[in-house]
Amino acid sequence: MIIIYIIFGLMITAMIMAVIETRILRVTHYEIIADCPSDQDEKTVRIAIVSDLHCTRFGKKNKRLIDKIAGQKADFLIVAGDVINSRPGDLRYAVEFFDGLRNEGVEAYYFFGNHEQKLVLYGENELQIFENEMKSHVRIVNNDTVEVKGTVLKGLLIPLRMYRDSLSNIAGYFDATGLAGSFCDDGKYHILVAHDPTFVDYYRDINADLTIGGHLHGGIIRLPFVGGLISPRHRLFPGKTKGLYDEGNGKLLVTSGVGWHALPFRFLNDPQIVILEIKMRR
Ligand SMILES: [Fe+2]
Numbered sequence: 001m002i003i004i005y006i007i008f009g010l011m012i013t014a015m016i017m018a019v020i021e022t023r024i025l026r027v028t029h030y031e032i033i034a035d036c037p038s039d040q041d042e043k044t045v046r047i048a049i050v051s052d053l054h055c056t057r058f059g060k061k062n063k064r065l066i067d068k069i070a071g072q073k074a075d076f077l078i079v080a081g082d083v084i085n086s087r088p089g090d091l092r093y094a095v096e097f098f099d100g101l102r103n104e105g106v107e108a109y110y111f112f113g114n115h116e117q118k119l120v121l122y123g124e125n126e127l128q129i130f131e132n133e134m135k136s137h138v139r140i141v142n143n144d145t146v147e148v149k150g151t152v153l154k155g156l157l158i159p160l161r162m163y164r165d166s167l168s169n170i171a172g173y174f175d176a177t178g179l180a181g182s183f184c185d186d187g188k189y190h191i192l193v194a195h196d197p198t199f200v201d202y203y204r205d206i207n208a209d210l211t212i213g214g215h216l217h218g219g220i221i222r223l224p225f226v227g228g229l230i231s232p233r234h235r236l237f238p239g240k241t242k243g244l245y246d247e248g249n250g251k252l253l254v255t256s257g258v259g260w261h262a263l264p265f266r267f268l269n270d271p272q273i274v275i276l277e278i279k280m281r282r
Pocket residue numbers: 052081082113114115195214215216
């Protein structure tokens with residue numbers, strides 16, 4: 001009987017921990033050494049990355065999250081999608097977040113995820129209304145390219161149906177380079193931001209040095225030696241859910257995000273702000 005009590009106690013403790021964990025903010029540091037073009041000086045680019053906020057607030061007007069990001073003194077911030085929860089009224093949250101960042105002097109670039117795109121489910125124009133409004137608050141990079149601090153950023157807007165279709169169907173219709181184009185071989189450091197890293201094999205022709213994604217929430221529950229437990233597609237042990245990985249000729253960085261959606265907990269998986277230093281050396 002006592003064993004049942006102990007197991008029950010441990011389960012209750014884990015559940016309380018998992019809910020409390022959604023309020024923690026942790027900064028994770030990664031470093032990449034990259035080749036520096038011969039006509040340029042060696043330098044380090046410091047990039048902050050957040051994803052999957054899902055309307056989560058850390059303090060009034062998200063001040064704790066905004067201050068934590070601003071305090072990292074990054075050269076710029078990549079916001080890799082799913083700031084909102086697919087509802088037109090979430091616009092207020094996105095405006096509050098990006099205005100707060102701007103007030104703190106943070107230079108942000110916003111790449112849409114599936115939850116921005118799902119605004120179309122409320123009406124054909126809802127996504128366009130959201131994008132038009134947000135344009136005056138932050139630089140949006142969807143199927144577009146922008147050069148920032150010696151890096152070239154490209155945003156891939158993954159078609160919404162890909163998030164729902166079975167993986168085996170996708171190869172038949174998904175052309176990532178057709179949507180976003182490929183990087184020129186110009187010696188610069190090329191970063192692709194694509195919200196869902198599950199499709200990383202399809203991004204290869206874009207020729208990025210680094211691909212950044214989120215979406216998987218670190219697998220929600222993380223187990224020692226195993227990693228993430230479940231994906232938004234309800235696949236068990238989805239693999240690359242959090243970390244910096246070698247991927248083809250480049251790297252893949254997957255952030256576990258800062259918020260939660262549907263399941264209001266995270267286990268051994270603190271909300272994450274990533275700081276990535278790219279050291280360009282000869
Ligand atoms: Fe997502």
